[in-house]
Each structure stands twice: as C-alpha cells, then as structure tokens.
Amino acid sequence: MSPFSLAGQTALVTGANTGIGQAIAVAMGRAGAHVICAGRSSCDETTGLIDKAEALKLDFADPMAAEDVFAGRQIDILVNNAGIIRRDDSVDFSQADWDDVMDVNLKAVFFTCQAFAKAALPRGHGKIINIASLLSFQGGIRVPSYTASKHGVAGLTKIMANEWAAKGINVNAIAPGYIETNNTEALRADADRNKAILDRIPAGRWGKADDIAETAVFLAAPASNYIHGAVLNVDGGWLAR
C-alpha cells in the first residue's frame, strides 16, 4: 500500500464546513479515509464531496464539546482546524475577545487532543494534526488573543508529542501562511495590506486551502510516522524571508 494512503482509517476534522478544514476533509477522503466532518455549522456540503463521510455537530463555544466523541469507536486521525480571530488594538482589546478566541483556538484544542488520546493510547496508534499559524512564531498586529492562542498551539503540540510519541501517537502541527479563506477576507479586501503581504511572499501568491490539505494528508499517513512535535510551515516561504 502507498505510504501516502489513508485507506482503512477514520479521520475527524473540526471546522470541516469551509476553508482549510473543508479542503483537509476532502483531501483525506480522496486519500481513502472515512471522514467525520465536524462543525458548528452544517457540514453537508463537505460530506457531499467525499465518498465515505458523516457529519457531526461540534461547537467549541464549549471547549469540552468533544469530550465524549472518541470513546466507543475507532478514530485514527484528529485534525484540530476550527479557529477564530478577533482584531483590535491591544490597548483596547476586550476580555470577551480574549476568552472567546482562547476557548476555541487553545482550550478546545487541548481537551479535544486529550479525549482523542484517552481512546487512542490503549490502541497504540493515532495521528493528531493541529492547525497553528505564522503567528505561532511572529507577533502580528491587533490580534493579541489569536497570537497567544497560536503560540500555545505550537507549545501544546510539542508537549503532547513528548508524552505520546513512544506510545504510537504522532502529534504535529501545520503553520499555514496567508491562505485565501473567510479568515483572511478582511486582509485581502484592504489593497495596501494585500500588496504588502504579496510583496513579502517568496512564492508570489496567496496560499490555497489545498496547499494545507495535502500537507495534512502527509502528516496523517504512514509516510510521516517518524515526525513528532513538528510545526511545519506551509507559507510560500514567508518565514524564510
């Protein structure tokens, strides 16, 4: 079997209704996985694009929402993709914008990984892929809770890899660069910011959700079995600049 195949595996992707999560779910389906498309919004469009798929309602407004999802059935791959961003000057940033982002982007990621691990550790295998960000490495501007949460995702990816690598679970993250999705609509609509961003990307273009999706398939597949605790930049070269 190809080391890039996901045949016979079940993957759960959060935030699978749109953007990067939808592309990851579809790519994993194409690679042969049965895909559980999880979201707070309907994932019907995504399940319609995949041969073997099902939808699951998950809203991380409650960061413990996935607590009981993994017990009682075999889920081999977890992709923590759901995420939100709030913009304001740090001097004005509200507690609500802090808490909402930290709950979805960090607390929910940790406790979803924990729930997955409780089921996967006894089996001795599993793959976790967290979606980090360039702001796992850089500060950004006017997005303090997002930056804090994504630095946190990189750190959690490493600690969980340290604890679970020898027990058969790979924990890795992808740090997407600037990708064309709802998340970046405001940036692309601002002609000055759009130009400044494009001028800095060595590849000379915004990323596509599929650029991230194929990397996620690699990190879920046997080809990456010796990769643990990595935060892989998929950024058109941004961080190399």
Ligand code: NAP
């Ligand atoms: P997106 O199109 O806005 O998608 C975000 C996804 O997260 C949506 O499915 C959204 O559901 C879901 N979500 C938000 N809050 C949720 C909640 N409380 N419970 C469950 N799901 C929730 O943005 P995207 O660009 O694809 O983002 C996907 C991931 O990539 C995020 O973690 C983001 O931080 C990361 N990322 C994106 C970029 C980029 O350039 N686009 C760069 C770096 C990192 P709804 O549709 O229902 O809101």
